[in-house]
Each structure stands twice: as C-alpha cells, then as structure tokens.
Amino acid sequence: xxxxxxxxxxxxxxxxxxTDFAGWLMPLRYGSEAAEHNAVRSAAGLFDxxxxxxxxxxxxxxxxxxxxxxxGHLGTLDTGRARYTMICADDxxxxxxxxxxxxxxxxxxxxxxxxxxxxxxxxxxxxxxPYDAVVDDRSDSVALIAxxxxxxxxxxxxxxxxxxxxxxxxxxxxxxxxxxxxxxARTGYTGEDGFELFVAGPDxxxxxxxxxxxxxPYALRPAGLSxxxxxxxxxxxxxxxxxxxxxxxxxxxGLGRLVKFDKxxxxxxxxxxxxxxxxxPRRRLTGLVMVGRRVPRHGYPVVLRQDGxxxxxxxxxxxxxxxxxxxxxxxxDTDAQGPLxxxxxxSHEPVDVVDLPFYRRKK
Amino acid sequence: MSEIPEELQYTKEHEWVSGLQDGDLATVxxxxxxxxxxxxxxxxxxxxxxxxxxxxxxxxxxxxxxxVNDVYSPVAGEIVAVNDTVSDDPxxxxxxxxxxxxxxxxxxxxxxxxxxxxxxYTALTSGDS
Numbered sequence: 001x002x003x004x005x006x007x008x009x010x011x012x013x014x015x016x017x018x019t020d021f022a023g024w025l026m027p028l029r030y031g032s033e034a035a036e037h038n039a040v041r042s043a044a045g046l047f048d049x050x051x052x053x054x055x056x057x058x059x060x061x062x063x064x065x066x067x068x069x070x071x072g073h074l075g076t077l078d079t080g081r082a083r084y085t086m087i088c089a090d091d092x093x094x095x096x097x098x099x100x101x102x103x104x105x106x107x108x109x110x111x112x113x114x115x116x117x118x119x120x121x122x123x124x125x126x127x128x129x130p131y132d133a134v135v136d137d138r139s140d141s142v143a144l145i146a147x148x149x150x151x152x153x154x155x156x157x158x159x160x161x162x163x164x165x166x167x168x169x170x171x172x173x174x175x176x177x178x179x180x181x182x183x184x185a186r187t188g189y190t191g192e193d194g195f196e197l198f199v200a201g202p203d204x205x206x207x208x209x210x211x212x213x214x215x216x217p218y219a220l221r222p223a224g225l226s227x228x229x230x231x232x233x234x235x236x237x238x239x240x241x242x243x244x245x246x247x248x249x250x251x252x253x254g255l256g257r258l259v260k261f262d263k264x265x266x267x268x269x270x271x272x273x274x275x276x277x278x279x280x281p282r283r284r285l286t287g288l289v290m291v292g293r294r295v296p297r298h299g300y301p302v303v304l305r306q307d308g309x310x311x312x313x314x315x316x317x318x319x320x321x322x323x324x325x326x327x328x329x330x331x332x333d334t335d336a337q338g339p340l341x342x343x344x345x346x347s348h349e350p351v352d353v354v355d356l357p358f359y360r361r362k363k
Numbered sequence: 364m365s366e367i368p369e370e371l372q373y374t375k376e377h378e379w380v381s382g383l384q385d386g387d388l389a390t391v392x393x394x395x396x397x398x399x400x401x402x403x404x405x406x407x408x409x410x411x412x413x414x415x416x417x418x419x420x421x422x423x424x425x426x427x428x429x430x431v432n433d434v435y436s437p438v439a440g441e442i443v444a445v446n447d448t449v450s451d452d453p454x455x456x457x458x459x460x461x462x463x464x465x466x467x468x469x470x471x472x473x474x475x476x477x478x479x480x481x482x483x484y485t486a487l488t489s490g491d492s
Contacts (some may be wrong), residue, residue, distance in 0.1 A: 033428050226428055319403075319406075
C-alpha cells in the first residue's frame with residue numbers, strides 16, 4: 001500500500017491521476033501533462049512534493065558530522081543558504097543527491113529523494129554517531145509544496161511579508177505564508193525560478209488552497225510528477241535512479257565538482273573517489289534530441305548510426321514541449337565516433353547530440 | 364467516468380471497433396478510458412495501407428509522455444485506410460477518441476471473435492479507474 005501525502009484529498013478533488021511513486025501515492029497529472037509543463041514555463045505551477053525526505057541534523061558538531069557523511073563541505077555553508085551535494089558509499093557510489101539547508105549555526109535540514117530517504121536517514125544516523133549531533137528524520141511530519149515558474153514570486157508575494165526579492169537562489173528563510181509557518185526556499189527542479197515551502201503536514205491543505213486562490217489571476221495550475229519529470233529533463237537535472245545510482249560515482253555523472261577533497265578530516269567514500277578523480281570516465285552524460293517523433297526511454301541502447309554498435313544507454317527520455325521534439329539524456333562512450341541513433345524497440349532512430357541543458361530560462 | 368458509446372464494440376486491450384454490424388469494414392481506435400490512462404498522446408504509429416493483419420496482432424503504437432503501448436488489430440483482414448490526420452496531430456486521440464482520433468480501418472477477412480459490448484466494457488473499466 002502506498003502512503004498518501006497530506007494533500008491526497010485535494011488531489012482527488014482535482015481529478016488527479018494518482019500513481020505509486022517510491023511508496024507514496026502521488027499525483028501523476030491533473031489533466032494534460034503538456035499543459036502543466038507549459039504553465040510552469042510561462043506562468044506558474046503548484047506541486048505537492050511531500051514525499052521528499054526531510055532529515056534534521058542538529059547539535060554542536062552537526063556541521064562536522066555532515067562533512068564526514070557527505071562529499072560536500074557543509075561547514076562552509078552560511079546560515080540561510082542551501083547547497084546541492086551527495087551522500088556516497090565507501091566505494092564512491094552515489095547513495096543519493098541531496099539539498100542541505102543550514103537553518104541555524106547548529107541546525108541543518110537534509111532533503112533526500114523519497115525513494116532513498118529511509119536509507120539516507122539510516123546512513124546519517126550511523127555516520128553521525130561519533131559526533132555531538134542528533135539525526136532526526138522528520139519526513140512524516142513535514143509537507144513540501146513547490147510553486148515554480150516566472151510568476152511564482154508575484155503569486156507568493158501576495159501571501160507573505162518575507163523579503164522574496166532579497167531571497168537568493170539556493171537560500172531559505174523562515175517566514176509565514178498565508179499565516180502558516182514555513183521555511184521559504186528559493187529552490188526547485190524545473191529550470192524556472194520558484195520556491196519550495198516546507199510546512200507542517202496539517203498546514204499543507206489550507207496553504208495549497210491559499211496558493212491556488214492567490215494564483216488564479218496568474219494562471220497558476222497544479223502540476224503532477226509527469227510534468228515535473230519533463231521539466232527537470234529539459235533543464236538537464238539528474239534524477240536518482242536514472243542518471244544517478246550507487247553503481248556510479250559523482251565523477252561518472254559529471255558532478256565531480258561536488259566532491260570537496262580539500263575539506264578537513266576524512267569523509268565516507270574519500271579513498272575510493274580519490275582513486276577515480278583523475279581517471280576520465282568511459283562514458284559521459286550526453287544530451288540527445290530525436291530527429292523523428294518516437295520517444296527514447298530509460299534503458300534504450302544508444303548506437304552508432306553507421307553500424308548499430310552499442311555505445312551508450314538512455315537514462316531519461318521524454319517528448320519536449322520546449323523543443324518540440326523528444327529529448328533524452330544518455331551515458332555515451334566518450335570515444336564514440338560518428339552520428340548516433342537510439343534503438344527504439346528494434347528501430348534505429350537518428351538523434352542529434354546537443355549540449356546540456358536542453359532548456360535555459362531567460363533571465 | 365469516461366464516455367463509452369453504446370453503439371460501439373470493445374476489446375480488452377481498450378480499443379473500440381465500429382462497423383461490424385453493417386458489413387465487412389471495421390474502424391478501430393482507442394477508447395476514452397485508455398486515452399485518459401495514457402495521458403497526452405505524442406506519437407502514433409500506424410500500419411501500412413494494404414497490409415494483411417491477423418486478429419490480435421500488434422500493428423502499431425500509441426506513445427504518451429510516460430508510456431508506449433501496442434495497438435492491436437481486433438480482426439483479421441486487410442488495412443484499407445489509416446488516419447493520417449492523427450499521425451500529424453496525435454492529441455486527437457485525447458480530444459476526440461471516438462471521432463477524429465480513429466486509427467485505422469480493416470476489411471475483414473474471415474470470422475471475427477466476439478468483442479465486448481458497451482456494458483461489458485463498462486464493467487471491465489469500472490474496476491480499475
């Protein structure tokens with residue numbers, strides 16, 4: 001049985017198609033996923049992300065514990081700011097990609113993917129044991145609503161006194177939204193400007209309704225996981241389970257810059273990652289745009305157009321509203337020569353190789 | 364609850380069939396229920412006109428944002444027409460599944476297995492919607 005979020009009844013009343021995702025019952029879409037995708041690009045979309053994990057690490061040595069547990073240097077994170085980082089296994093494999101918020105000098109909130117949250121909480125607990133720090137998984141009591149898109153700030157500004165224009169990308173500040181206590185963060189997974197609002201579970205439904213009402217004049221619409229996936233794919237953002245896995249290191253994923261070898265002390269995965277840091281990976285994450293209209297999907301082989309030799313594998317693929325053609329991210333051999341195709345159920349469909357991301361918003 | 368027209372017949376693969384009562388030409392499309400389950404349809408691959416098909420054969424594909432599904436011929440015969448309009452604008456499968464969104468037409472050759480009535484198809488889909 002998948003678990004409902006606090007917003008389940010809201011989704012049902014909106015006629016959402018619900019789906020099991022990482023053990024949670026989540027809205028896949030409310031109507032047309034293309035319309036939801038386009039609303040986020042042109043106006044704003046409202047997302048229930050309450051399935052994400054929120055794990056608090058607090059105490060005098062909270063920063064030291066995270067510096068040991070994660071590949072990033074969280075001790076240098078300013079209060080009120082957030083950072084994208086990863087938790088790796090001893091062998092350097094990625095266990096999850098994370099956003100860590102420093103809420104106070106001795107208080108951090110680690111946001112983990114739903115599918116990995118229990119494992120991340122368990123690993124953090126084990127890794128923090130030698131430190132004067134407490135790990136507390138609050139995933140069940142914290143709800144998360146995101147409002148994303150070029151009109152997001154205008155909409156949110158009608159419900160809060162918080163200094164939104166002063167809130168930088170990858171920053172979060174406590175405030176009230178529609179009268180509810182919230183951590184207001186300028187983060188997202190869509191390639192647009194936008195905010196993520198962490199609130200107590202019981203506040204999620206009234207906050208959703210307040211945002212919906214405030215967004216009416218701005219063409220805000222609810223958006224499901226399907227739109228979220230196509231938005232992040234266009235923005236070239238990795239998804240754990242697709243572009244990231246415990247079989248890949250951050251270097252394999254082209255994210256070696258997240259690994260801070262110069263931070264003090266040892267960290268889990270350091271030795272293994274030091275061994276691979278200067279070894280060019282065999283495959284590189286690559287952007288593909290289909291010439292035709294068939295859609296490449298996770299797991300499909302990438303082949304040489306000339307002779308069909310397999311030179312890679314699609315990690316994510318979808319029709320792209322912004323480009324008008326299907327797109328994919330794929331790991332492709334760095335030494336692959338010549339035009340490429342994707343093997344779509346036996347048919348080699350030609351692709352163009354492009355730089356990531358596929359889509360970049362206009363500033 | 365999605366529309367299930369009384370006058371059509373249906374398959375367990377969520378296709379509708381019309382024309383069986385009137386002669387040997389069957390028109391086939393996907394049901395509104397299936398279209399809703401699929402979400403936005405982005406690509407439709409149809410068979411070649413003139414192709415000979417057997418009953419239950421996978422002869423095309425309907426792709427949505429999230430999935431790809433085979434299209435089956437519910438009858439044996441020859442493909443006599445395909446809907447080029449829906450190839451150009453696959454969203455017709457969502458907006459008008461029983462009209463402009465039709466997929467292909469078969470000249471039936473031989474006996475046809477029994478298809479589902481509207482009532483039977485309603486029973487089939489009411490459990491899992």
